[in-house]
Amino acid sequence: MPKRRTIKQRINAGFVLAAAFLLVLASNRLNNRNFSTVEHGVNSVFEDRLVVQEYIYRLNNLFHEKELFLANNALTNKSIPQYPEIKNILTDFEKTDLTVEEAQYLSNLNENYAALKTLEANQHNNDGSKEEIVSILHSISKNLDNLAEVQLSEGRQLTQQSKRSLGMNQMLSSLEIVFLVIIGILFLIIVFHKDKPDMELVEDKT
Structure with a gap:
């Protein structure tokens, strides 16, 4: 009987240890996935949002310079200033990770810029061309x-997604600690638990 009980204890202890291993493994994989989401969000916010915001800021300034020129000068006096860097900025813009909506807006911008270049190249010295x-x-x-x-x-959405992933990691870490404590207690109970000795039936001798 003691030998049989020892084998049973070993089997139960093995199940508990296997459960602990699987718990840690699953938690680790989920944490890695959440950290990857956070890392992607941070990189995307910088590379595809903050950098692009700078592109937009620079383009706004350059096109605004053209507007100021037209407001203060007639086309008969000077040619509209040209900024070759506009094309370079648009090329860099196209290399970023674009959403469907963003790609459409950028396509419209490129079309309008091409139309602007055509008007500037064929500008006639009249008010109609200026308009x-x-x-x-x-x-x-x-x-x-x-x-x-x-x-x-997009920046707001990526930030919220990263916050959710970090919150999920914190929750998983807390649950992991709770389950590991429970598993540890079960393991101690299995190892140190002793069955009550069987009661021997004593027959009265007559």
């Missing part, structure tokens, strides 16, 4: 405003 250019610049300004709104929306 067309101003109208295109207003459309470009609207494109940039839409792109800026996307950055705020």
